[in-house]
Amino acid sequence: MTKLKNDTFLRALLRQPVEYTPIWVMRQAGRYLSEYNQTRARAGNFLALCKNPDFATEVTMQPLARFSLDAAILFSDILTIPDAMGLGLYFSEGEGPRFERPLREEKEIRDLTVPDPDTHLRYVMDAVSQIRKTLDNQVPLIGFSGSPFTLACYMVEGRGSSDFRQIKTMLYQRPDLLHHILDINAQAVTTYLNAQIESGAQAVMIFDTWGGALSHSAYPEFSLRYMQQILAGLKREYNGARIPSVVFTKGGGLWLEQIANSGCDAIGLDWTIDIGEARRRVGDKVALQGNLDPSVLFASAEVITAEVEKILASYGDGNGHVFNLGHGISQFTPPESVATLVDAVHAISRKYHE
């Protein structure tokens, strides 16, 4: 059993009483911090940073030294799984992630296998263990993965896409092939997240970054269903502790009721939905995580505080809220804005938990 000094984040995800609304920030270890850029320069590049547990631990800890955040999140890439499957992840400067060998032929798809987390993904598990040890039970550690559909987007397109032409052509013309990829991905993510839990992750999050590009009828069939499959296979308890899970489909605000029934403990929200309305729609089924527009952090402390107050007031009294941005923090964010944000959430939220 762990004795966390601050378990507010885990309690909020399980909708248990807390004294204040906990907060962490998506991509909190990142380019807006000068110390991150220094470590990255020492590592050589982003992928080297992810693949070296010492560097991954160092950057995971950096935002915690600056801000009173209520959780740490494993520093890693969402595309580690397809990389371990042999697709050859690389980053071309200023272009985002790419794969050397995107999936184009049916044979390549049929040959996909679930990577063993103890070999090709060992570096991730080592990072999790080392971060957990370094954290020394200060705050909980979040493990994570991309969703099966989001991984498949990169695996089929070979890179980020604005129209998802390749994968959607497959979805409509060869759904059997896409279902095969998604099933392998779901097995791989389940194994991967369970290995993270065994290595020390105390909560897990599935990032469905591209699920919102699907039609209302394709989303349950090609994205949500496979996240459900993962959630059904995840360890819900480890070493006597409940391991809460969060599902975040960016642009999924229309589908909250379905997501709430997926078996997750909490739903991540982007900034397009009123969190109070989201709470009414999901009832007491799940907790909610979100949902400040990251661009608010470009504004003054007064504006940040006012926008924080709006979200807290909309959520209202009671438990089940983890504060976060509605998407990853921008590299152009002044770090002082994050300090303002964290302190505002902690201070203002107390009145909603009396």
Next chain:
Amino acid sequence: MTKLKNDTFLRALLRQPVEYTPIWVMRQAGRYLSEYNQTRARAGNFLALCKNPDFATEVTMQPLARFSLDAAILFSDILTIPDAMGLGLYFSEGEGPRFERPLREEKEIRDLTVPDPDTHLRYVMDAVSQIRKTLDNQVPLIGFSGSPFTLACYMVEGRGSSDFRQIKTMLYQRPDLLHHILDINAQAVTTYLNAQIESGAQAVMIFDTWGGALSHSAYPEFSLRYMQQILAGLKREYNGARIPSVVFTKGGGLWLEQIANSGCDAIGLDWTIDIGEARRRVGDKVALQGNLDPSVLFASAEVITAEVEKILASYGDGNGHVFNLGHGISQFTPPESVATLVDAVHAISRKYHE
């Protein structure tokens, strides 16, 4: 009074009885048609195509010669207004639209004026008149504009953006400045659309391409409010004919009730919402236009037909539906797919209008 040979589209927008569900396709005159590419090559470039009424008429008519579409839409760019304001619109190959002089200084913003449609935008009005004449009352002609917020995105960012950093910084830090731009834009769009109506446009559509990037609380204040201002100032009748209006906020599915109260006759829907659910939410307040995922057109005729059937069945019996894609057609679409789509909508929909 016009004697349209086919006024199905206008009747559907006004929720009047029709024999079948009318269809047109966003960006129906475009790069997926070889004849369009030929005309564009003759014109030299995209902007020259827009600015020459002969070429604009030619490409507007091209899809009508191929497919039994129920409406034509003015061929133009959504950024004609800021270009007429002096910001210097240009296109760099493969990069999308850009402005030479984006709005950065307060003085530039305070100096903005509403362009006179009879001078700097004369070429648009000439295109509308010429297209109307060439159409010879075969089907109605749709006029259009970008929304005030969508225009402002390009005016402030100077180009397309994935994070809208400049305009959102202004929104949160200097809302007064952004409101000033939006008010000028709303006046300009009102004047512009009314001039299109006087030149022959028989319906108008406002494209709010980027409104969906706003937070739920910023959307009504910075996008919808200014579309309402336009709708309140539009000619609702011209030459004895009702001029219906359509508002399309991409990614606006969570805000349909508010959009339905904006004064528009119809709402454009992207593919993330079930059109039957959208119909239940807006009641009989407005018609709905949409909402096939454009990627379906990469699939076989059988798949296209099945997806058309799903949307028609979800909308169900009765009036008030104009079929369309949920976004502009992709340049990679096989034209045969559009023929399949149009014919499927016409054939299958009859049973819902008996």
